[in-house]
Amino acid sequence: MTRHIVTTDDDPAIRKVLQIMLRKEGYHVSSCQDGEELRNFLASEADSVDLILLDIKMPGLSGFEVLEIVQRTHPRIPIVMLTAFNDLDTGMKAIRMGAADYLAKPVRRETLVSCVERVIEKSDRKWDEEVRRNTFLSQQQKLERELQEALTTLHHATRATLEAFSETIEQKDAYTKGHCSRVRSISIAMGKALDLPEPLLQIIEGGSLLHDIGKIGIPEDILNKTTPLTDREMEIIKGHPESGERIVAPIEMFQAYRPIIRNHHERMDGSGYPDGLVGEMIPLEVRIVSLADAFDAMTTDRAYRPALPTEIAVEEIKSCSGSQFDPDLVNLFLDRELYSL
Numbered sequence: 001m002t003r004h005i006v007t008t009d010d011d012p013a014i015r016k017v018l019q020i021m022l023r024k025e026g027y028h029v030s031s032c033q034d035g036e037e038l039r040n041f042l043a044s045e046a047d048s049v050d051l052i053l054l055d056i057k058m059p060g061l062s063g064f065e066v067l068e069i070v071q072r073t074h075p076r077i078p079i080v081m082l083t084a085f086n087d088l089d090t091g092m093k094a095i096r097m098g099a100a101d102y103l104a105k106p107v108r109r110e111t112l113v114s115c116v117e118r119v120i121e122k123s124d125r126k127w128d129e130e131v132r133r134n135t136f137l138s139q140q141q142k143l144e145r146e147l148q149e150a151l152t153t154l155h156h157a158t159r160a161t162l163e164a165f166s167e168t169i170e171q172k173d174a175y176t177k178g179h180c181s182r183v184r185s186i187s188i189a190m191g192k193a194l195d196l197p198e199p200l201l202q203i204i205e206g207g208s209l210l211h212d213i214g215k216i217g218i219p220e221d222i223l224n225k226t227t228p229l230t231d232r233e234m235e236i237i238k239g240h241p242e243s244g245e246r247i248v249a250p251i252e253m254f255q256a257y258r259p260i261i262r263n264h265h266e267r268m269d270g271s272g273y274p275d276g277l278v279g280e281m282i283p284l285e286v287r288i289v290s291l292a293d294a295f296d297a298m299t300t301d302r303a304y305r306p307a308l309p310t311e312i313a314v315e316e317i318k319s320c321s322g323s324q325f326d327p328d329l330v331n332l333f334l335d336r337e338l339y340s341l
């Protein structure tokens, strides 16, 4: 590939000499007589230029001014400044300003050629690295986007699965229609009022939808019985938290919901089931769902009794504050009027 060098010098003799020396080495050479001409040239040809040789002392724009402009407008193109013989200070200033190198005039052919080769090679390396870095970054961004999309799909699939499960639970028991999704709404509202982090809110959401999954195994005639339950039947009903936990145990995506499924009938005073946990031994997310579950159960028709009016249910929640329910959550439930959701 023929490399393209642009020389810029107001002295036609120097332009000519540089052109001859570089063409001999196989370079394609263009020449400009001042900064203005170089600017115009770059406006249309910059993509083809590999290096600029730039005189410092020129009429019109000085070499330094041109250096500054070209660096701003075409940062990819390396610039080698041409200084007067032995003018080390000017050369160093050019380097400080971002020139790739400087050459003292009159330039010897070997010095010119080795400088041009070195600067072009360094510039190629720099831009190769830049391209590689950009490619890496855009690949990384693409992977992150794909991962995000996969997670969103998974999240939707998880939610759809949870809703399908809770629908199945509700279909077992005609009286609990909509119970799981109402427990979800109240629980999430409490979680948000407590400013709980998103992952915990997701656990509360899934757990509240699945909390009664163990009822799937209970015969419908027991679930829908309108007369008092026998001790045996009560025992079967009370087994639903443990059987729910057994149902989800082998399912990886439901692991986080196990405490809510197993312990949503625990009570603060330790008289609940199945583990008789006391106070804060019951995880916060479980205490939240317990309260929401109990409130919704009271305010909807059941096989064995009609729905309680909201005011009565609220009084019942208050009277069980501390014994059955977490008193802080009861206060929150009342203060935020979450009973009216």
Ligand SMILES: [Fe+2]
Pocket (backbone or CB within 6 Å): 211, 212, 240, 264, 265
């Ligand atoms: Fe339950």
